[in-house]
Amino acid sequence: AQKVTQAQTEISVVEKEDVTLDCVYETRDTTYYLFWYKQPPSGELVFLIRRNSFDEQNEISGRYSWNFQKSTSSFNFTITASQVVDSAVYFCALSEAIDAAGNKLTFGGGTRVLVKP
Amino acid sequence: DSGVTQTPKHLITATGQRVTLRCSPRSGDLSVYWYQQSLDQGLQFLIQYYNGEERAKGNILERFSAQQFPDLHSELNLSSLELGDSALYFCASSVGGLAAVDNEQFFGPGTRLTVL
Numbered sequence: 001a002q003k004v005t006q007a008q009t010e011i012s013v014v015e016k017e018d019v020t021l022d023c024v025y026e027t028r029d030t031t032y033y034l035f036w037y038k039q040p041p042s043g044e045l046v047f048l049i050r051r052n053s054f055d056e057q058n059e060i061s062g063r064y065s066w067n068f069q070k071s072t073s074s075f076n077f078t079i080t081a082s083q084v085v086d087s088a089v090y091f092c093a094l095s096e097a098i099d100a101a102g103n104k105l106t107f108g109g110g111t112r113v114l115v116k117p
Numbered sequence: 118d119s120g121v122t123q124t125p126k127h128l129i130t131a132t133g134q135r136v137t138l139r140c141s142p143r144s145g146d147l148s149v150y151w152y153q154q155s156l157d158q159g160l161q162f163l164i165q166y167y168n169g170e171e172r173a174k175g176n177i178l179e180r181f182s183a184q185q186f187p188d189l190h191s192e193l194n195l196s197s198l199e200l201g202d203s204a205l206y207f208c209a210s211s212v213g214g215l216a217a218v219d220n221e222q223f224f225g226p227g228t229r230l231t232v233l
Contacts, residue, residue: 033219044119045207045224052219091160095219098165102173104150105222107160 002027002096006108014116019079021111023092026073029053033095034068034075035105040088048090051075082115089113120144121225123208129231135196138228140208142189148172148213149191150222151183155204166191167213198232205229 003026013019025034036048049061051068058067063083067076079086092108120143130136142149151163162175166185177183180198185191195202205227211220 035221037224043205043229044226045209046119047221047223050219050221098173102165102167103220104162104165104173104175105152106162109159 002029002094002106004092004094004106004108006092006111008111009109010112010114012114012116013082015084016081019082019086019113019115021077021079021090021092021113023075023077023108024073025075025092025094027094027096029096031097035093035095036066036075036077037091037093037107038088039091039110045091049077079113082113084115084117087113087115119223119225121208121210121223123206123225123228125228126226127229127231129233130198131233132198132200134198134232135194136198136230138193138195138206138208138230140191140193140210140225142191142208142210143223146210146212146223147189148211148220149185149189150209150211151177151191151193152207152209152224153204154207154227155201158204160207163193195230200232203230203232 005024032053038046063080065078089110089112091110093105122141124139147168150165154160163177165173183193207227208225209222211222
C-alpha cells in the first residue's frame, strides 16, 4: 500500500526565513507522481507543484523549490524568504493508479507552517 | 478560485439523518473525486468517477454512496449519520482519462458537515 509520511507536524519561523518541509513516501509503482498542496486557514486545498518519478531534476518556481530524491524516496519542499501569507498546512501527496481506469491521491498528515511577522 | 464548486458550504444535522453533498467540476474536467478530511483520519480518498462511471474506490463506508450525472456534476450521499462522520468533505476534479495519475486535482472549497 502507498504511504506518505510528513514527520514535521508544525514549523514556526520568523518572516523572511526559509522553510523546508520533509516528505517521505512508499510505493511499489515504478511510475508515480508527487504533489504538494497548501491548505490556508480558509480551508481550501491549493495545488502547488507536481513531479513525476522519472524526473529527479530539482526546480525553483518563484519562492518555491523542491528536492526530489528517488534513492531516499523523499520529496522535500522549500519556501524561500517566507511571508506571513505562507502560513498554512502543507500536504505532500502521492498519486496512485488503482488499475487501468482509476487513480487516487494518498496524502501525508500535513505540516502546519506558522510564519510570524 | 479552483473552478470547482461545492454546496452547501456548511451542513449541520443529527445522528441517523441523511444528507447530500453536491459538486460541480471545473469546465472540461471529466473526473470527480471525493475526499474526507477529519482530525483523526486526515485526508482520505473516498471515491472517483470518470465521465459518469465509478473508477476507483477508497475507504468509503457502505452508508455512503456517490454518483456522477450526465452533466458531470456529482453528489455524495451520506446516510445513517454518526458523530464520527463529522468532517470536511472535499470534491476535486481533473481532466481525467485512463489512469490519470499525472493529473493535478483541483479541489473545491469543501463542505463542512457537523453531526450532532
